[in-house]
Every structure is written in structure tokens, then in C-alpha cells.
Amino acid sequence: MRLRFKNYVLSSLILATVLGQTACKKTDLSKENVIPKPVSVVPTGENFDLTDQTDIYVQQGSAELLQIGQYLADKLNPATGLGLDVKTTADTPASGNIYLALSDKDTQLGDEGYELTITDKSVNLIATKPAGLFHGIQTIRQLLPAKVENHMPQKGPWKIATGTIRDYPTYSYRGAMLDVARHFFSVDDVKNLIDQMAYYKLNMFHLHLSDDQGWRIEIKSWPNLTARGGSTEVGGGEGGFYTQKQYADIVKYAQDRYITIVPEIDMPGHINAALASYPELNCDGKAPELYTGIEVGFSSLCTGKEVTYKFIDDVIRELAALTPGPYLHIGGDESHATKIEDYIPFINRVQDMVIAHGKKVLGWDEIALSTLKPNTIAQYWAKAENATKAVAQGAKVLMSPAKNAYLDMQYDSTSTYGLHWAGYVEVDKGYNWDPATLEPEIKKENIVGIEAPLWSETVSSRPEAEYLIFPRLLGYAEIGWTPAELRNWDNYKIRLANHGERMKAMDINFYPSRLVPWNTNNAK
Numbered sequence: 001m002r003l004r005f006k007n008y009v010l011s012s013l014i015l016a017t018v019l020g021q022t023a024c025k026k027t028d029l030s031k032e033n034v035i036p037k038p039v040s041v042v043p044t045g046e047n048f049d050l051t052d053q054t055d056i057y058v059q060q061g062s063a064e065l066l067q068i069g070q071y072l073a074d075k076l077n078p079a080t081g082l083g084l085d086v087k088t089t090a091d092t093p094a095s096g097n098i099y100l101a102l103s104d105k106d107t108q109l110g111d112e113g114y115e116l117t118i119t120d121k122s123v124n125l126i127a128t129k130p131a132g133l134f135h136g137i138q139t140i141r142q143l144l145p146a147k148v149e150n151h152m153p154q155k156g157p158w159k160i161a162t163g164t165i166r167d168y169p170t171y172s173y174r175g176a177m178l179d180v181a182r183h184f185f186s187v188d189d190v191k192n193l194i195d196q197m198a199y200y201k202l203n204m205f206h207l208h209l210s211d212d213q214g215w216r217i218e219i220k221s222w223p224n225l226t227a228r229g230g231s232t233e234v235g236g237g238e239g240g241f242y243t244q245k246q247y248a249d250i251v252k253y254a255q256d257r258y259i260t261i262v263p264e265i266d267m268p269g270h271i272n273a274a275l276a277s278y279p280e281l282n283c284d285g286k287a288p289e290l291y292t293g294i295e296v297g298f299s300s301l302c303t304g305k306e307v308t309y310k311f312i313d314d315v316i317r318e319l320a321a322l323t324p325g326p327y328l329h330i331g332g333d334e335s336h337a338t339k340i341e342d343y344i345p346f347i348n349r350v351q352d353m354v355i356a357h358g359k360k361v362l363g364w365d366e367i368a369l370s371t372l373k374p375n376t377i378a379q380y381w382a383k384a385e386n387a388t389k390a391v392a393q394g395a396k397v398l399m400s401p402a403k404n405a406y407l408d409m410q411y412d413s414t415s416t417y418g419l420h421w422a423g424y425v426e427v428d429k430g431y432n433w434d435p436a437t438l439e440p441e442i443k444k445e446n447i448v449g450i451e452a453p454l455w456s457e458t459v460s461s462r463p464e465a466e467y468l469i470f471p472r473l474l475g476y477a478e479i480g481w482t483p484a485e486l487r488n489w490d491n492y493k494i495r496l497a498n499h500g501e502r503m504k505a506m507d508i509n510f511y512p513s514r515l516v517p518w519n520t521n522n523a524k
């Protein structure tokens with residue numbers, strides 16, 4: 001009897017100690033797996049508990065803030081099952097809640113920064129602009145357990161480590177590009193990628209809308225562009241295109257996620273789909289066949305014909321009217337079928353046309369061979385010498401060096417998809433570089449930011465595209481956001497490993513690189 005009693009006392013003691021330890025287990029906010037890594041994190045060692053009593057409050061009087069609160073609720077409710085409601089308030093809400101508010105006091109945060117203060121009683125997010133709040137709620141999502149990203153209910157508890165995060169981006173342009181011309185991707189695929197980009201605080205999405213193999217945007221004044229030019233793709237598939245209504249829907253969807261669409265019409269080369277649609281655009285007046293191969297550099301607009309400029313002006317006018325963002329991308333790459341003495345005046349004239357329609361020009365680095373207009377940005381992809389010419393003209397550069405940042409480069413020689421003309425880009429190689437030191441002549445002050453392009457010659461479906469995009473896109477997001485001195489591969493790969501569970505929960509078909517210590521067992 002005495003022995004039994006002693007055992008009972010002993011086991012109760014052990015149980016109490018274990019429970020006690022769990023309850024006051026110290027947390028460390030600075031060790032959480034946030035990507036991109038925040039600028040400053042001060043941990044306070046406790047937990048905030050998200051419960052069925054928790055709601056999301058937003059400062060009253062702004063439909064935009066309500067929408068951001070709702071985005072967070074929609075992301076957290078399926079897995080947590082907590083039924084978080086979104087409410088407005090004039091004052092700080094009672095304890096136990098999440099609160100989103102704007103404040104113009106903290107100018108250091110800029111247009112996209114935020115400050116997140118988590119105590120055991122509340123989660124307070126402030127920013128100077130709604131974009132900052134939107135980025136801040138992505139951090140809140142990432143501070144919760146990875147299984148929060150599941151679409152189906154999961155078991156809690158839902159704890160967030162306490163402390164303060166102050167965070168803002170290094171570069172103002174942080175983007176990805178999708179080539180919908182080589183293979184067409186549906187509106188749903190595009191929206192899906194936009195949500196994935198938003199999770200990593202990317203803010204620019206470049207759509208490569210035309211190329212030799214396909215024309216993918218409805219232009220009402222030139223209907224054959226899509227009727228004929230949109231009717232196929234690499235490999236001879238059925239292709240496709242976005243109606244203006246669908247494009248506007250994509251633009252709005254992106255805008256609601258604080259992402260700006262940058263549409264590209266590639267010219268004067270990469271233009272066979274248009275040449276095949278309208279004979280008059282050809283110097284000899286004869287339309288070539290549609291093209292379904294993957295060669296580059298064989299087609300050119302007829303730079304000497306006036307109808308060419310009428311065509312371009314119509315396209316730019318319609319596209320500019322549909323695009324609230326500041327940039328139109330005019331391509332300009334690999335114009336091997338255009339003589340340089342024709343290329344230079346062509347690019348000069350097209351820049352003026354874009355400006356006349358109220359937009360700024362973006363173009364691949366070759367456009368620096370022409371005279372760049374004020375505000376024109378050159379996108380460095382291949383020749384540092386071209387980017388250097390842009391800098392010498394006082395223009396800004398967007399960094400997309402193929403050897404580091406092309407999402408279509410294979411990871412290694414065993415990769416199923418992708419090309420390797422610029423080399424292999426394993427996950428560490430994609431992460432381990434700094435835009436501001438890559439090329440000696442391109443300095444930080446010359447750079448607007450970074451963009452990772454996915455060219456689609458070798459991928460034709462969402463899972464195939466995701467295999468090349470993920471996990472490398474996370475690294476590019478971090479390069480664009482996090483100060484270079486806070487970036488480090490050994491630290492990043494641990495955070496990335498945790499995001500394996502998140503990507504799995506979000507059904508992302510990522511490449512499970514051997515260089516990353518993945519921990520994806522309990523995500524689903």
C-alpha cells in the first residue's frame with residue numbers, strides 16, 4: 001500500500017514537471033523559419049495562443065484593411081478550424097486578438113515595411129501602407145506551425161512565439177516572370193502562382209505574353225494575333241490566350257495581393273506568331289508558318305514599314321489601358337534577324353510610343369544599345385557589358401542574370417525539366433549571390449531589384465513549372481528583401497527545410513534538393 005502511494009506521488013510529480021515545462025517552454029522568435037528573413041527580430045520568449053476566442057480586428061474606416069484581414073482569416077481558418085472573424089474597431093481590441101492598423105509615425109518602415117509585436121496577450125501589426133500590412137500577415141502565417149497551410153482541419157495548438165519584428169525590403173522590385181508564350185498556362189495556374197509569390201513578399205509579376213510560338217493576349221484591333229497566333233505552342237499543342245477580360249481579372253487578383261503585373265510584348269524579334277497572323281507585317285508581305293520548335297533569333301518585325309508602327313501603337317495602347325502598373329516590357333532580346341542599324345532606331349521609337357501611352361519602359365539588356373529614355377529599365381540577363389552600358393546612360397538595372405536567377409536552368413545534369421545553356425543552378429547557387437556585387441560595374445544604387453524568370457520551353461503544366469520554380473523562388477525572394485549581411489546559406493537551408501512542409505501542405509511540387517535537410521514527414 002505504502003509503495004503504491006509512493007509511486008503515485010512520484011508519477012504525479014513527474015507529470016506536473018513535464019506539464020509545467022511545456023506550459024512555460026521558452027520560445028525564440030529569432031529562430032523561427034521566416035522567408036525572407038526579417039530585418040530585425042527581438043524575442044521575448046513566450047507564446048501567443050490562437051484560440052477559438054481569437055478574432056482579427058482591423059482599424060475601422062478602410063475597406064482595404066478589411067480585405068487584408070479577410071485574406072489572413074481565409075488562410076488560417078481551413079487548417080485551424082478556429083473560425084477567426086474579421087471585425088473593425090476604433091481602439092486597440094481586447095486581449096486575445098490580432099490587430100492590423102496603419103500608422104504614419106514610423107517612416108523607416110517605408111511603403112512595404114511593417115512592425116509586428118507579439119505578446120502573450122495580443123498580436124499587433126502596424127504599417128504605414130496597406131502593402132506593409134499585407135506583407136506582415138505573411139509573416140504571421142509563417143510563424144504558425146507549417147500544417148497551418150493545409151486545406152483540411154489539423155490539430156492545434158496554434159502558438160506564435162512572442163517578440164517584435166521590424167521588417168522592410170532592400171529592393172523595391174522583387175519579381176518573378178512566367179513565359180506563357182512557349183506553353184500556355186491557364187488563368188487559374190497564374191492566380192495560383194500569384195498567391196505563392198505573395199507568401200514570400202514578392203511584388204512584381206512579369207508575364208511574357210508573346211513569342212515566336214504564341215501570342216497570348218487579346219488585342220481587339222488585331223484579332224488574328226490570338227485567333228491564329230494563339231492557336232499553338234511548343235510541341236504543337238493547342239496553345240491558348242487570355243481575353244482582355246481574363247487579363248483584367250489577373251491584374252485585379254494580383255493587385256489585391258499587392259503585386260503589379262508587368263506585361264511583355266517581345267519585339268522586334270521573337271515575333272513569329274504575329275508575323276504568321278498578319279502577312280502585312282512581313283517585309284515580303286508573306287505570312288510564315290506558325291512555329292512550334294524552340295530555336296531563337298530567327299524572326300523580326302519589318303522595321304522599315306509604317307504599318308509595323310501602327311501595329312505596335314495599337315498593341316501598346318490596348319495593353320496600357322488594361323495595365324494599371326507603371327511598366328510595359330518591350331522585350332528587345334536576341335534580335336539576331338534585325339540589323340543593328342535598324343534595331344537601334346526601332347527601340348528608340350518604341351520607347352517613345354510606350355511613354356506616349358503613359359508607361360515606363362522595361363526591356364532585356366540589349367536595349368542599352370539604343371538611347372535609353374529617362375526611367376527606362378534594362379533587365380540584365382546575359383551580357384554584363386549591356387547592363388554596364390545602361391548604367392553608363394544613368395538607367396537602372398533589373399537583375400535577372402541567367403547563370404544565377406533563371407528558373408528554367410536545370411538544377412543538375414539529372415534534372416528532368418529545364419535547359420542548361422547558362423549552367424546548372426542548384427538551390428545553393430541560386431541563393432548564394434548578391435545583386436550588388438555580382439558585376440563590378442553594377443552597384444546597389446543602379447539596381448531596382450531582382451526578377452527570376454521561368455521560360456517554358458520544357459514545361460507545360462503546373463506541377464512541371466513548380467518543379468523548376470520551387471524551392472528556388474524562395475531564395476530569390478530573400479535576396480530581394482533581406483539585407484545581404486543577414487543572408488547566409490547555412491542558416492537559410494534550415495529555414496528552407498521547414499518550408500518543405502509548408503510547400504507540401506500547399507500542394508506545391510517542389511524539387512527536393514539533396515542540399516537541404518528537408519523535414520516533410522508530418523506536413524499532411
Ligand code: NGO
Pocket residue numbers: 296333334364381406408419455456457
Ligand atoms: C533567353 C531567351 C529566351 C529563352 C531563354 C531560355 C532571354 C531574355 N531570351 O532569355 O527566349 O526562352 O533564354 O533560357
